[in-house]
Amino acid sequence: MINEVLSWAAQRRLSDIDQFRDHPHEAQAAVLRSLLHTAQATEWGRRYGYAEGLSASEFAQRVPCATYEELYPHIERVLRGEADVLWPGKVQWFSKSSGTTNARSKYIPVTREALHECHYRAGRDMTALATHLFPESRILSGKTLSLGGTHGPNPFRPHDADSRAGDVSALIMQNLPAWAEFIRTPPLELALLDEWEEKIERIARHVLHVDVTILAGVPTWMIVLLRRVTELAGAEHITEVWPNLRLFLHGAVAFGPYRELFRQLIPDERMRYLEIYNASEGYFALQDQPESEDLLLLVDHGVYYEFIPADQFDAEHPQTLTLAEVELNKKYALVISTNAGLWRYKIGDTIRFTSLAPYRIRIAGRTKHFLNAFGEEVVIENAEAAVAAACQATHTTVRDFTAAPIYFEAADRSRGGHQWVVEFNQPPRDADAFTTVLDQTLRHLNSDYDAKRHRDIALAPPLLTIAPTGTFERWLAGKGKLGGQHKVPRLSNSRELMDELLGII
Template sequence: MIGTVLTWAVQRRLASIEHFRQHPHEVQEQLRRELLRTARATDWGRRYGYADAPSAREFAQRVPVSSYEELYPQLERVLLGEADVLWPGRVEWFAKSSGTTNARSKYIPITRESLYEGHYRAGRDMTALATLHYPETDVLGGKTLSLGGTHGPNPLRPEAANSRAGDVSAVIMQNLPAWAEYIRTPPLELALLDEWEDKIERIARHVLTADVRVLAGVPTWIIVLLRRVQELAGTDNLFEVWPRLSLFLHGAVAFGPYRELFRQLLPSRQMNYLEIYNASEGYLGLQDEPDSEDLLLLLNHGIYYEFLPQSQWDEPEPQAIGLEEVELGCAYALIISTNAGLWRYKIGDTVRFTSLAPYRIRICGRTKHFLNAFGEEVVIEHADAALAAACHATHTTVRDYTAAPIYFAEASGNSRGSHQWLVEFTHPPANTHHFTQVLDDTLRQLNSDYDAKRHRDLALTLPTLTVAPTGTFGRWLAGRGKLGGQHKVPRLSNSRELLDEILSQLIK
């Protein structure tokens, strides 16, 4: 009965979804006006004349496009507890993530509005669509097994007991409304544990007897948990443990490399998969059609969108376009203004539109080279710094390199992944293991997400170093007609296509 009532309640969101599908520009313009009106008395709002109710064009002319580093002086004031800086009031919750060059982690403000009008509203939308597409599964009649991170003190105000920072999943779980907490498992005291090995063990034991019908989380960690549940249950068939399991809501990393592994773990036609696009900065999209991998862009969830064409990515004063100007198939960097006080903020993700009616997207990468196959968010600055440290420690230098994931299916048949680094040295280090160890240690120091995935080899093992013979990358570039000039070897990739192509050249 409770499942029936919850299903009725969340399906009321279907009308709202259809409304912004049919009236995208009106919905976005109304949202933009509401954001500016709400923030008009903040320090930022006064600086850029929000009280004047500027048009979309005037807003774009007045307010600069900002990266995290450029916005950080204001964000630091928010972290220190100052009120009315970017958004009304004092912000007490922050989502911690990697990807910045000026610190080990970045801290994104999470306001009450961004939680309830963004993350939770989108969560209801995703649940409503799941009940619409899979009515026979009764997903709300049992438990949703969600696996997230943890939170701790605000790093700039550790003495403030009510100011916390952590993984966005932990912030969401800690503040869930009662109805959502009722259908979720495990309990918070397990879900928010910070020691991952103990956390996986205790959660696996707890959920063995739960009526789990939905999985939700990052594929990287869900796989680790499912393996342990199998071991504890003494079965290869997880449907013997959870006979009514039928849905996996996944996000944060590309699902393609994991799809076959999940089919092996959950070999039943009753299993369905839907993708979400949920970042520290907000809930941006969801898979609204089961037969398509495209993501519906969420337009009434506290985020006003602008888009940077690829030609503008490296411009000192980039010119963004509005939703009504985007074209199919082009790559755009996302610029967002949100009800958490992020104004014309470069989130770092790039998307391309696959549909304009309604607006659907696919995530096509980052504005910088990156490695995020397992949620580790290694950017080019991390890679370069780690290689420099390893070279210094082993008295060598690097001519060229590229790196890519080793996915689970390739990692000796276990449930852990890794990175493979193909490096061309001026002269190879005498001790390649030492080089790899310093590389790994430096990445862990620079990047908190990578460090979490490497903790006790739980999700990522030590990187694999492959030494490339002299001239390897030059020959590859020459073969593609890109030798010389400004042509460069892509440094980091979530796909193995480039790395495998170069390795196949070595075999020949």
């Protein structure tokens, strides 16, 4: 009966999904009008004349595209408690993540509107679609095991008990509506623990005897938890513990490298997988067709989208396209304006459209080289700073380097990690010391990497491979790219380049 009632309630949202799927331009126009109207009396809204009822083209002409670094002076004022800067009122919640080039973490405002009109609305949509797509699974008859992060005091207002900063998943769980909290496990006091080793152990013991039907989270941490639950139960597979498990809602990292491992952990042909595209800045898309990996763009969830064509990525004042102007299979950088006060914000992700009716996308990567196989979000600036620190500490210099993920092995219980191929001018006397400083510097610079490396739970220490002199030149020559501006990518989210280099070595 509970499954039927909750399924009925969730599927009431299906008609709304059909509405924005069939009328996306009207939905986006309404979102922009609402954003401008709501923020017209803020300092930002007054500066750019939001009260004048700007059209989409006027909005794009007046308001500059901004990176986090460019928007940060305004965000810092919001963090310190100023009201009506970017969005009406005083913002109390901030999502913390890595990715900024000038600080260990970045802080994204999370307003009440962003929680309810973006994250929770999208969550209802995903629930509605899942129950519609897989009615035989009765996924709402049990619990959804959601594995997220934690939150703590706002470091800019440490004595303000009402202002918090942390992982967006923790902020979402802390403020969940009653219907969502009812179907979720584990309880908040476990879900929000900040010590990951204790957290995994206590959650695993708690959920041993819970009827889990849905998993929700990042594959990296979910693998660790599933393995521990299986161990505690003395089971061969997790299906022996949770026979009604039917769905994994996953996001944050590419799922392809994990697919086979999950098939081994959950060897049930009735198991289904759906991807979501959410971030600290918002919930942008979800998989609405189980037979396709394309993601439906969410266009009535408090986010107004613009798109920068590939030839404009590095322009100081890039020309942007509206949703109505995009083309199939072209790469675009995502620009968002949101009900959390992010205005024409360059999120750093790139996407391509696989369908224009309705609008479906695939995530293409980042505007810069990155390494994010496990949710660690290592960007090129992190990598270069870490290599420089390791060189300084070991009195050596580097000719070239690249790094790639080492994925979880399907056949055993090893952790993921990073492999670094480094060509030195003079190899360090102590290669282990070089690797240690590299690792420690990355942990210092990047809070997400640090979390994954905590006690080696999700990420093993880096693996250093010293390349003979000329390795990178031989690779470039083999690609016909020797000379000029060609260079080896510093970071890659696949092992293709890494395996080619190892073949040369």
